[in-house]
Amino acid sequence: MPRHGGPGVNEKSKDFFGSMKRLLKHLSPWKVIVISALILAMISAILSLIAPNRLSDFTDIITEGLKPNTEKLEEITTRISASFSSENLNEKIPMILADNEIKEQDKLALREALEGIMWIEDQTEIGKKLLSLPDSILIELLEDITVDDTVISKEDQLACIQLMTSATSQSENEVLQLLDQLPKSIYELVKPKIDMDLVYRYVFFLASLYVISAIFSFIQNFSMTTVSNLFAKKLRSSISFKINRLPLKYFDTHETGDVLSRVTNDVDIIAQNLNQSLASLVSNITLFIGSVIMMFITNWIMAITAILSSLIGFSLMFIILEKSQKYFNQKQTELGNLNGYIEEIYSGHNVVKAYNGGREALEKFGTLNEKLYVSNRKSQFLSGLMHPIMNFIGNFGYVAVCIVGALLVMNNHISFGVIVAFIIYVRLFTNPLTQIAQAMTYLQSTAAASERVFEFLDEEEMADQHGIKKHLDKSKVKGEIEFQHVKFGYDPSRTIIKDFSVKVSPGQKIAIVGPTGAGKTTMVNLLMKFYEINDGDILIDGISTKELSRENIHELFCMVLQDTWLFEGTVLENIKFNKEHVSEEEVWEACKTVGVDHFIKTLPGGLHSMLGDTDSVSQGQKQLLTIARGMIENAPFLILDEATSNVDTRTEELVQKAMDKLTEGKTSFIIAHRLSTIKNADIILVMKDGNIIETGNHDELMKQKGFYADLYNSQFEL
């Protein structure tokens, strides 16, 4: 039988766009929320794109503060050296020589120096000579100067000159360290300055950008989660609703597990993926496009570098992705096989033991286990590669951006901040690509899952009943039923009930007998209008069932089937079922009639005890409970399946008594297993291979010496 392979993430849909379109249409009640969530996702993505740009500006501000203000320094030095110009010297020297406070020794040095200068042309040499003069004299040569409103004292100027002269032919770093020793007034003018006000502004701006973006993405997450869960709820409800509207034929030809997996697995896949992938797709596409645009706006050479370097990695990754997908699917199948085999062996454990099947089982398990191991290892390895490769792409992009960026910085095409921005752009650019790829596979499986759900929702429903006007009142029905030339087949091309006619008077008992698989439930299906007959008619009190609604017919019948159906709920709920007006006393009365009252009293909570699908309640007691449920229904017709296998003798007696009570005064159809019932029946329908082959009462049928007689006699043989 073809079955859906368990829904997995990797499944491909048949009509991706069709299914997605339909899915979106189903989302329309939440249109406003979804669209605003998507817009928020987009905004939040755009915000995170702006951030690196600002961050790059921020870096530039910091870099500003790294280098000393060399222009200012030059300005100061030139102003200081102006003091040593010949005019100034000529003016100052006589005054110095006349100054009594200056030592004679120093004056002597000055005179010597001046004599030396006479013959020297080179200005720097002159400077050197002058600078070697004693401080007392140099101080006299200088005068306080004002640069940018800062007064630089003679002493400071002196210190500065001396520092500068020692600075020549030293490494840059040492120069910087020397600069730190500059006198305070000059240092303040020269030292690198970060505009701290601007820094605060940027930090504030960026921080609020991050917070706003986070708030947006939270709102978007929150609302998408809400929508997808409500959507899942709605889907589940509509599946549950649909179950009620499908003809029984559907359930007889489809597996329970199949419907179940649509309700849970498929709906879950849709909800989960919708939640994750829709918003992620939007924000990542925004990020992707946005980052490309931003990169090109910032610098096109860098942009091309970044894109090219990531693309190389991505092509590699997609190859691996494709391959690992294959092994993942394989692994899923192998796991399923192994699981199935284990289940088979464990549940047939006794047989495996008794037939010495252990060796064979272990061998077969070994091969399946080995197969799983191989595909497991491969898929694990390949999927494990994704992360390191992503990392490498990131690093590769980083280096590429840095090198090209450095080249451009050196040629003064860009500032350092651009590199910082690009380091982030590379990350923003590579991330969305993987995310988009992932979102696409998620959407694929969403489409596949929703296809299965929609397929179920699209199944043809039972015939419309709007035209039906007639209604039989339960209390007024006499209980007559007539089959007129009924023809029926589950498959229209294969009629199994060929031409069946019988008339049943009110209060009669009809026994349906036949070997297992003879199609006794077919009678139930036709009487209850679970299936429509192909030809002929079934009349209740002379009215065709075709003119009655299904609900009306169901109302007239009380049905107790062999597979005792109880649901998880209290004993009371199970017996009352959907009859809300029934009082507890009436339920108790029914239980007494059926004889299940003693049992209910032994339960810890009496009528209010919970019935799980297990333990304390035996098969026979379950049967009694379902009979009690039938008692309350109290309809003019009865359909009863007598089979009481797996019930111990004493309970069986109780069940039989209860069944006899139930049939009192009703027109009853009994799938009979007890000879006493069969012999007492007014009409016996003998079924074989789906068809009714003999009709009559016990004596008539025995006389015919047909199939029935054969069947009856066989139980006394050995």
Added chain:
Amino acid sequence: MIKLLKDFSKKDIIFILISAVLIVGQVWLELKMPDYMSSITRLVQTEGSSMADIMEQGAYMLACAFGSLISAICVGYLASHVSSSFSMNLRRKIFDKVEKFGTEEIKKFSTSSLITRTTNDVTQIEMLIGMGLQLLIKAPIMAVWAITKILDKSIEWSTLVAVCVVILLMTIGVIMIIVMPRFSKVQKLIDRVNGVIRENLSGIRVIRAFNAENYQTNRFEQVNHNLTSMQLFNQRCFAVLMPIMNIVMNGLTLGIYFIGAILIEKAMMGDKLVIFSNMVVFTSYGMQVIMSFLMLAMIFMMLPRASVSAKRINEVLEEKIAIQDGTFDGETEETGTVEFKNVSFKYPDADEYLLKNISFKVNKGETIAFIGSTGSGKSTLINLVPRFYDATDGEVLVDGINVKEYKQEALHNKMGYVPQKAVMFTGSVKENVAYGDSIKEPTEEEIIKAVEVAQGKEFVEKMVHKYDSHIARGGTNVSGGQKQRLAIARAVARDPEIYIFDDSFSALDYKTDATLRRELKKYTKNATSMIVAQRIGTIINADKIIVLDKGECVGMGTHQELLKSCDVYKEIALSQLSKEELENA
């Protein structure tokens, strides 16, 4: 958990050690990279540095990245090998152990639980080993190493990283504490939704017959609502996580830059450049510290689940098997006899005996039947013969030898056992009938003959590929009666000394039941049969009928004898057949 890990083979351990070394190398390379990053930064910043220098540093960094990639690939290969071979061996070990289990142990665990223990639980541990092994080695090394790299750089930055780590871990922790207990509740609610739908489907006829569609829909809406609101709560909690993580990560970079700006502003001119390049490096180290803590958090999230699984697996592996193999290989003078000598039985933990003081003997070629209400102990009794359980007191003898002395294989070779619920295996009809190891493999003719005796010829030959037709998993493509007939054919094909039918006929209709037993009797004249039955008709002609009531033998004899002497038997008989019918038979 640790107990399980002891099972690593030498090869695995070597692989793990190699991985550890590779991971250390990988961490070293990854942590080296920011150094090169900072050199590159410095070079770019410094005027006059040559392009060649930058290229050189870039090449080093790429080499590191590539080396780390290669090492990661190697580690991935080794880890996938270690984890999947570990899980393969573990699965085999569990399967092997369960094979040795007796019915008692299987019952104790329940089949479905054993299945999940063999597959899902192993997968949990495999995941932990595959990912966890790498993360567990990598994360601490990474964290410690990255921390030492940044600690001496600046106390301000280090504090910032620490704060970020704490915020992240706290957020994850709080969400986990809120959400974790609800996860198991969600699972239960999903089961409820499934349960109600399953109810709706299995009871669809009843529901429609009672016009109870709306009633059921309301029930479903209730559980649907509960599930949805629980899911909503959980997922909404998680909606907080990503934005917070983003804020923290972005905030870290911003914070480091901000602190950097202040530090640079304050610093002496000679130090500024150093601080700047430190800042750039710190951003990436800080990120790495956070990442490694996230990795650790991930492991701690995986660990509880895996350790629960490990516990469940260990329970299976450490289970003491009650039934131990004997040494006797099965050659006996006497054949076809089964004798119970004062046999009593109770489950190990139970107070009450299920069987009390049962004694009987059945000889070659005879048929013995057991009847009684449910819970009377008939199935338990018959299960003592193939040693699914051992008698608590007394002896069970097959061919004069206590069953405990037999090698189980030898004992089982003597019998053909047919359970109450027929078991089918995936494979052809033929494979199913010839199932298991016996003294002599049945030939093709013997298989066909066995199917014929079991009244399966008609339906098997109607199947498309006849005896080679495929039986689906669990035998879903054949009916209950057909399965039962194939199960009987399986016993017949073995040509055993002793047949054991554990209520194997109740799925058949009277007619097939009768013919089958007649044919079987003809075919297996010399074999002994032990039959558990519910229908009087099935056992009416047995040589000896034992009537059980609450574990005690209340009557023994033929049908006619018991009708006269045994009240319980009479009661059972009368509930099924009328007086005349009983007498006529």
